[in-house]
Amino acid sequence: MSVKFSRYLPVLDWGRRYDREALSNDMIAAVIVTIMLIPQSLAYxxxxxxxxxxxxxxxIVPILLYAxxxxxxxxxxxxxxxVSLMTAAAIGNIAETGTMGYALAALTLAFLSGAMLLVMGVFKxxxxxxxxxxxxxxxxxxxxGILIAASQVKHILGVRSEGHTLIEVVExxxxxxxxTNAxxxxxxxxxxAFLFWVRKGLKPRLRALGLGPKMADVLTKAGPVAAVFVTTLATWALGLSERGVSVVGEVPQSLPPLTMPSFSPDLLSQLFVPALLISVIGFVESISVAQTLAAKKRQRIDxxxxxxxxxxxxxxxxxTGGYPVTGGFARSVVNFDAGAETPxxxxxxxxxxAIAAVALTPLVFFLPKATLAATIIVAVLSLVDFSILKKTWTYSKADFFAVAATILLTLxxxxxxxxSAGVILSVGLHLYKTSKPHVAEVGLVPGTQHFRNINRHKVETHEALLTLRVDESLYFVNARYLEDLIQDRLASGQKIRNxxxxxxxxxxxxxxALESLEAINTRLKDLGIGLHLSEVKGPVTDKLGKTHFLDQLNGRVFQSQYDAWRSLTGAPRPLPASESAA
Amino acid sequence: MSVKFSRYLPVLDWGRRYDREALSNDMIAAVIVTIMLIPQSLAYxxxxxxxxxxxxxxxIVPILLYAxxxxxxxxxxxxxxxVSLMTAAAIGNIAETGTMGYALAALTLAFLSGAMLLVMGVFKxxxxxxxxxxxxxxxxxxxxGILIAASQVKHILGVRSEGHTLIEVVExxxxxxxxTNAxxxxxxxxxxAFLFWVRKGLKPRLRALGLGPKMADVLTKAGPVAAVFVTTLATWALGLSERGVSVVGEVPQSLPPLTMPSFSPDLLSQLFVPALLISVIGFVESISVAQTLAAKKRQRIDxxxxxxxxxxxxxxxxxTGGYPVTGGFARSVVNFDAGAETPxxxxxxxxxxAIAAVALTPLVFFLPKATLAATIIVAVLSLVDFSILKKTWTYSKADFFAVAATILLTLxxxxxxxxSAGVILSVGLHLYKTSKPHVAEVGLVPGTQHFRNINRHKVETHEALLTLRVDESLYFVNARYLEDLIQDRLASGQKIRNxxxxxxxxxxxxxxALESLEAINTRLKDLGIGLHLSEVKGPVTDKLGKTHFLDQLNGRVFQSQYDAWRSLTGAPRPLPASESAA
Structure with a gap:
């Protein structure tokens, strides 16, 4: 019982060994992350x-539950x-920003996504x-990243703009x-500009001033806090909000409220696909971060x-009044670097x-939305990386095609x-690649027991024997391909007997593929040609053994290709026997 | 030029060698097929x-164009x-049977399906x-087959019934x-009953009477014609159509008319998916028949x-007033068996x-629809074969699941x-299977250079060396699996160095997968563990060579696994060198 219970509660594992040192490390990390998260949470x-x-x-509550x-x-x-962008895209078509319906849809999206993640987890x-x-x-x-940055430009200019595609936003x-408000x-x-400078220029300067790398890192991450502090102060002191500068305004001073998502079937079905996409994207982002960090300490992520x-x-x-969440890259790295040891x-x-929510919210009344937009723009532009286009172009055109299409279609x-298009394209291109597998006609490398491609190597062949090495699993997508290939090859090689x-x-x-092999076997039998298999793997042999295929095979199954060659061409055996076991 | 032209016109190939003998064989086959096709065409x-x-x-025209x-x-x-059933399903939601709109939709469906097939052909x-x-x-x-048979029961009973699912039809x-009309x-x-008897009981009886197998076959195929003849005569002679028996009625006495499909974007977009499914199903049915028949004469199908x-x-x-067509199994086999040599x-x-359309159509006025329904029922019930469920159950549960779901969802x-569900399921199950590839931890079979699964064989291992044989191509669906697997294995094997x-x-x-390998490489490097590859295939090596992966690899690429073992364990070499080439 207890084993099963703890499978779902990792806290029981690390909690048992928690000590004073871990406590102090965790506290320090928490203070640093909290300072960074306040402006970031408002901005997202x-x-x-x-x-x-x-x-x-x-x-607040999501962090506790994840712990x-x-x-x-x-x-x-x-x-x-x-995920914030995806939330806006999902709800934007359903309700007006700022309405109760919008907030309710966000809660419902979080609920639906949470339920999907739980179900996927329980069913592995x-x-x-x-x-x-x-x-x-x-x-x-x-x-x-580009879409997000573009969507924030309106706050920098102080104008209105909307849309979920780059064209709509720019238009x-x-x-x-x-x-534009000057x-x-x-x-x-x-x-x-300040935040870009903090990111690119401040850290080397701090290091030059003799600060340790960790301290320099922490100060750099605090850049947004400084920007928030200075612009809020200026807006308050100079009364800028009365001159057209949009500010955050009143934020309720309270702990997270108890809220209920909607269970209206209509809303749930409208949000189903977006919730699924958010779940998958959120999970992928989170798991890559978690695995990268865990690997550094040889820990395990399940x-x-x-x-x-x-x-x-x-x-x-x-x-609790939130919206869809996941494990974030920036915050997790800060947490790790600041020395966090446990959840x-x-x-x-x-x-x-929670303390900030109760005590500090009045302080952000005069925080300009332009400052929050600036923190978002600087954060997301670091995600923009077109080098993947070049890398995939060099390595694999199919991958390049999938990534280029994903970028264009997203924008x-x-x-x-x-x-969605990215997923469909990746799967489609993979199936396309395996649909025309590499099949080499092979011959014997003289003086050895090895068989190589007749087009690449000088090998011995025999006009009555055709040997094909199939470099791919045989399944429905490529089953017919092999049928066609053999038929073509036989049409041009009238002397083939095996x-x-x-x-x-x-x-x-x-x-x-089994049915294709049966069809090939029947056709070859009708033509008086033998069909043989060689070097079949254990699991494949086991599976074929359950059928009548091997009984009906108009030929034999050879352990090694060399055995097949010797038996079917009557060639003598040049090398010792020990080598032929598959 | 002429080579390219004849690629699209196979008629130029066989037409050049056409002779008197082929002509007489083709004529005989044509007479037999024509007799069989008259009732079949009306019924479909x-x-x-x-x-x-x-x-x-x-x-008429489709056969000429295919020739x-x-x-x-x-x-x-x-x-x-x-395809006739699929046509009814596709158009049934758009227009009422018997209206001009219905016939127009059928023409449009044929046009769209033809265009899709042409495009697929040109782009290979x-x-x-x-x-x-x-x-x-x-x-x-x-x-x-079950759906079709069920849909025809109404004609046997003389009642109305409709629907595109088994439940609707039965309800x-x-x-x-x-x-019901008695x-x-x-x-x-x-x-x-007569047609079932013809199919099952007549042929052996004719053979017993001394007829040749071909003649017996032809007479058996003519069964529907006999049924049509007798029931039409009875209906006419006894005036049954006035007593509630539905008959075919007036059929225009003419050659195929010139018709135009609709190019309304609305209709085209409504018919797009059905046309695609009809094209694919039609093509699959046709190509299997064509290949089966061509193989018997060692001919090629492109x-x-x-x-x-x-x-x-x-x-x-x-x-020309038709609807979607394809290569049919029954008619093609009859054509082949009757000795057809060329298109x-x-x-x-x-x-x-065409002669029948002009001269014989008045004769089918009194043909009861019940007779046509009987020919359809007997023809399609021969397609019903649940043995696929048993066969796939034995061979592969994934295939069983796909076929069971297809049957249930179709009905x-x-x-x-x-x-559609069948296609999605097949692809999904295949991806699922390859997402958790078979990975064997292998060791050296003593006294040989062969490496086998440590769980299946008595093999030598070395506690500082972990060798994994991956039995699947590495691609995005299973890339992360290998990462997880290595991480898990290292967590339990603290002494592993390579x-x-x-x-x-x-x-x-x-x-x-390349990125996953890079991630694995980086993680192992951080832990001071070497990562090596062995027995990498030529095309894969070529591709990896285009990247920096091999330069950054914290280890080596070995030609053979035995080379890797010798080098990484410092083991002596028990067998002659000639054997180690990959």
Whole structure:
């Protein structure tokens, strides 16, 4: 019983060994992460089209629940840029920003996504996330970064703009360009410039001043806090909010409220696909961060348990005024670098944010939205990386095609179309590649027992014997290809009396391929030609053994290709016997 | 130029060598096929919800066009049962049976399907048909056979019934059961019983009477003609059509008319998916028949040219009052068995049917629809074959699951849902299987240079060396699996200093897998563990050579696993050097 119970509660494992040293390390990490998260949470809520406090609420209970159910020691769960954008895209078509319906839809999206993650975790469906290929993810993140940055330009200019595709955003921006507010523009541009400088120029300078690398890192991460502090002070002191500068305004001073998602079947069905995409994208982002950090300390991440941890976090967000969350890259790296040892660091961060929610919210009344937009722009532009296009172009045109299409479709048709098309393309291209497998006609390398491609090597062949090495598992997508190939080859080789299929790289033969082999066998039998197999793998032999195929085979199954050659050409044996075992 | 031209016109190849003997063989085959096709064409038009003459028209021009563009010598193109059912399902939601809109939609469907087939042929996309696995096709055909038979019961009873799923059909049948026409029932049941007897009992009896097997076959195939003749005569002589027996009625006495499909974007977009499914199913059915027959004479079928042939046939159908057609199994086998040598046999059949359309149509006025329904029921029930369930259950549970789902979904939700679900399931299950590849930890078989699974064989291992043989191509769906696996294995094997990946069965490494290998390499490097590859295939090595991966590899690439073992364990070399080349 207890073994099973603890499978779902990793906290029981690390909690038992928790000591004073781990406590102090976790506390320090928590303070640093809390300071970084306050502006970030407000900014991402803005990006998702939600009131700023939703970002803070989404960082409190979810972090606590992940600390109980998650397996990563350093992952920090909360609102992240891409998921915030996807939330805005999903809800934007359903309700108006700022309405109750919008916030309710966000809670429902978090609930649905949490439920999906939990179900995937319990049924161990974590492998589903693998259907997103790395290049597709890279392309999607790059395109999302551009979309997010573009969507924030309106706050820098102080104008209105909307849309879920790059074209829509740019069009509405241009239409409203005349309404630009000069003071907002000054704040926005200086904050952006400052934050870029902090990111690129400050760290080397701090190191030059003799600070340790860790301290320099922490100060660099505090850049947004400084920007928030200075611009808020200026806006308050100079009364800029009365001169057209949009500010965050009143944020309720409270702990996360108890909220209920909607269970309306209509809303649930409208949000089903977006929730699935958010779950998968969120899980993929989170698990890569968690694995990268765990590997550095030779720790283990259990993907299926991660699904449960993230599922619990999202359901927590749904009931406490939040919106969809996942493990964020930036916050997790800060947490790890600051020395977090266990998920307790996350729990302490939650406490810190709860204090902020109660005590500090009045202080952000005069915080300009332009400053928050600047922090988002600087954060997401670091995600934009077109080098994946060049890398995949060199390595594999199919991968290049998938990533280019994902980028273009995400920018042109929005995140949901982009990521769906990416998945479909990756799968389609993979199937296409395996649909025309590499099949080599092989011959004997003289003086050895090895068989190589007749087109690449000087090998011995025999006009009555055709040997084909199939370099792919045989399954329905390529089953007919082999039929065609053999038929073509026989049409041009009228003297062939025996065909050998060398199966050393055939990892599976599915039922369609079995039927194709039966068809090939029957056709060859009708023509008086033998069909033989060689070097068939154990699991494949086991499976074929369950059928009548081997009994009906108009030929033999040889352990090694050399055995087949000797037997079918009557050639003498040049090398000792010990070598021929498959 | 002429080479390129003749690529699209196989007629130029066989036409040049046509002689008197081929002519007489083709003529005989044409007469036999024509007699068989007259009732069949009328019956399938009825099944498609179209006026009877549409079936005849769909058999004339399409056959001629296929004779020019197709590559099969024996394929007979025209209306077939499954495509007729799919046509009814596709159009049933758009227009009422019997209206002009319905006939127009059928023409449009044929045009769209023909255009798709042509495009697929020109761009050599024939491999798309391979996405339908054999078990899914078998399940689909079986379920369609049941649906078709059920849909014809109404004609046997003389009542109304409709619907595209088994439940709908049975429900409406039961609702109208009280309206059963006794005389229609007698005709329908006797015709069905007679045709079953012809199929099962007549042939052995004819053989016993001393007839040759071919003659017995031909007489058996003429059974439907006899049924048509007798029931038509009875209906006319006894005036049964005035007593409630539905008859075919007036069929226009004319050659195929010139018709135009609709180019309304609305209709085209509504018919797009059904046309795609009809094209793929039709192509798959046709190509299997063509290949089976061609193989018997060692002839070649070019799948891409077949697409062009079928595309031309369907476009022909669209402009001459027909509906979607494909190469039919029954008619092609009869054509082949009757001695057809070239597609000219098809052209003669077309002439035969044209004569029938002009001269014989008045004779079918009193033909009862119940008789046509009987011919359909007897024909399609021979397609129903549940043995695929048992065979796949024994061989592969994944295939079983796909076929069972296809059958249930086709019966429960109609042909379009059934076949789409079958494709998605087949692809999904294949990806699932490859997502958790077979990875064996291997050790050296003592006294040899062979490496086998440590769990299956007594082998030598070394505690500082971990060797994994991956039995699958590495691509995005399983890339992360290997990462997880190595991480798990290292967590339990603290003494491991070197990891070797044995790549003898790795046929491809895509960009995602390359990134995973890079991640594994980096993680192992951080831990001071070497990562090595062995027995990498030529094409894979070429691809890796284009990247920096091999330079950054914290280890070496060994030609053979034995080289890796010797080098990494410092073991002496027990066998002669000649053997170690990969």
């Amino acid at each position: 809520a803005l990006l998702a089209g939600l009131p700023p406090e939703a970002g803070i609420y989404a960082s 109980v159910f998650g397996t990563s020691r350093a992952l920090a769960v909360g609102p992240v840029a891409v 469906l974590g492998f589903l996330a693998n259907f997103l290929s790395h290049p597709v993810i890279a392309g999607f993140i790059t395109a999302s 509405t921006l241009i239409a409203h360009l005349g309404e 003071i907002t523009l000054v704040i926005g541009v200086s904050a952006t 993907p299926d348990q991660e699904l449960i941890g993230l599922g619990a976090a999202n359901i927590g967000a749904a009931f 307790a660091a996350g729990a302490f961060t939650a406490v810190g944010l 042109g048709f929005g995140v949901e179309t982009g990521v 065909v050998v299929l060398m199966c050393s790289a055939v990892n599976e033969i599915d039922y369609s | 038009a009825l099944l498609a919800g179209l006026p009877p003459e549409a079936g005849i028209y769909a058999s 020019v563009f197709g590559t099969s010598r024996a394929l007979a193109v025209g209306p077939v049962a499954v 996309l024939g491999f798309l048909a391979n996405f339908l696995s054999h078990p899914v096709i078998a399940g689909f055909i079986t379920a369609s 409406t049948l039961i609702a109208h059961l009280g309206e 005389i229609t029932l007698v005709i329908g049941v006797s015709a069905t 799948p891409d040219q077949e697409l062009i042939g079928l595309g031309a046939a369907n476009i022909g159908a669209a402009f 000219a046999a098809g052209a003669f059949t077309a002439v035969g049917l 429960g939700f109609g042909v379009e849902t059934g076949v 990891v070797v990946l044995m790549c003898s069965a790795v046929n491809e490494i895509d960009y995602s």
